Amino acid sequence: MLPLPELTAENTAFWTGGERGELMIAFCEDCAHAVHPPQLLCPRCHSQRVSPRAVAGTGTVYTFTVNHQPWIPGMDVPFILAVVDVDGAPGVRVTTRLTGADPQAVRIGQRVRIGFEQSGDVWIPVWHANEGDAA
Numbered sequence: 001m002l003p004l005p006e007l008t009a010e011n012t013a014f015w016t017g018g019e020r021g022e023l024m025i026a027f028c029e030d031c032a033h034a035v036h037p038p039q040l041l042c043p044r045c046h047s048q049r050v051s052p053r054a055v056a057g058t059g060t061v062y063t064f065t066v067n068h069q070p071w072i073p074g075m076d077v078p079f080i081l082a083v084v085d086v087d088g089a090p091g092v093r094v095t096t097r098l099t100g101a102d103p104q105a106v107r108i109g110q111r112v113r114i115g116f117e118q119s120g121d122v123w124i125p126v127w128h129a130n131e132g133d134a135a
């Protein structure tokens with residue numbers, strides 16, 4: 001439905017980790033900075049020793065919006081667009097579609113878990129509201 005990312009040396013781990021169910025975040029091996037979006041050079045200390053590793057795949061809703069506008073034909077509305085703080089990757093916030101949550105009930109601070117939707121060569125991260133946490 002949406003254009004797919006082009007795989008590069010920097011981002012292949014991120015976009016293909018979903019094949020194994022893993023959220024891959026790049027970390028600097030020298031200063032431990034989480035580098036996201038992934039790059040080959042640490043923006044903090046300029047080290048080139050940046051490599052991806054799997055994080056837990058859980059997170060917390062930092063903020064969100066409920067979209068009611070079908071921007072392209074065939075888009076299902078309403079849907080929740082959330083900004084999620086990623087566990088185990090300090091400072092990393094991802095903008096994502098959030099599924100499995102009632103748009104009337106989603107809240108800041110809600111716990112979420114990652115899932116993936118395969119599309120061609122890439123696994124698109126899609127975050128889900130945790131079961132039993134829809135209050």
Ligand SMILES: [Zn+2]
Pocket residue numbers: 028029030031032033042043044045046047
């Ligand atoms: Zn660094």
